Amino acid sequence: MNVSCDDISFTHLPESESFAGRATPPSSLTDEQIWAEFRQGSQPAFEHIYTKYFPVLYNYGRQFTADSELVKDIIQDLFIYLQQKRSTLSAVSSIKFYLYKSFRNRIIRHLNRNIFVTNDFTVEGGFDIALNHQNPEAEMDEDLLQRMQQALQTLSARQKEIIMYYYYEGFNYAQITTIMGFGKIEYARILMSRTILKLRKMLGVSAFVVELILAAGISGSCVTV
Structure with a gap:
């Protein structure tokens, strides 16, 4: 809501x-x-x-x-x-x-x-993130977008959370490290890397394509400011 x-x-x-x-x-x-x-x-x-x-x-x-x-x-x-x-x-x-x-x-x-x-405590099920299929700047294959949406739902709570912070809220890795309570910035980078790798393997596409989809079409429960 x-x-x-x-x-x-x-x-x-x-x-x-x-x-x-x-x-x-x-x-x-x-x-x-x-x-x-x-x-x-x-x-x-x-x-x-x-x-x-x-x-x-x-x-x-x-x-x-x-x-x-x-x-x-x-x-x-x-x-x-x-x-x-x-x-x-x-x-x-x-x-x-x-x-x-x-x-x-x-x-x-x-x-x-x-x-x-x-x-x-719904974070146990992960953050509610979705792809904005109506983004006029994101002309992508509908089947690929649907498969990406399904793949996003398989991520862990922490993986969904870091995607939300980075691609939707626009926080950098230093900020994400502080928000999520990581001891080192490398931990945030590793989590993101593993998340992208999982999505890449599930979709059978390159990391570049995964990041392009996320950057162009991510949306979620938070309001943009």
Whole structure:
């Protein structure tokens, strides 16, 4: 289930922290500039970050659990923490990367502490990724796309996750290493290499073709920002 900003209400934030109706920072500002304004106490900057990334984090969180209220609660806790600690937060170059890293750590900790929710821990079945057959720039054989879609479903949870981060979210290997908790960047590269190799063998095509399909047509449960 994907959500958009229009589906999000600010009512689950404490009343004292509501910022509905305020102007948002100009779209021309970089992540560094928006984050710097937020750290300096700008409520419009906070609203901009919240409005833009709440639906993204919600859809991301549903990859880990079917409990939508739990996902919302963890997002709420994360943003309240950011609001309370903003003056002590470090500078960032990518807000999305920072939020993904922070949110993933929080939801994994919660799920690991609460064994009773493991039946809803959908990451065990892998991330929900799909090929966008409607991409006008991806003129590829329909049968090959269908076989790729089937092959994607055979991947492990970690393999699906790294494909999502790299081809859909646009994270680099250093960022993926941090998000997924790898000790070394080489581990992320090895996982991706083995994932591409598995897809290549299943499809009987070159690694180049596999990467071309993924780069041109990957989509998933997260909203593009």
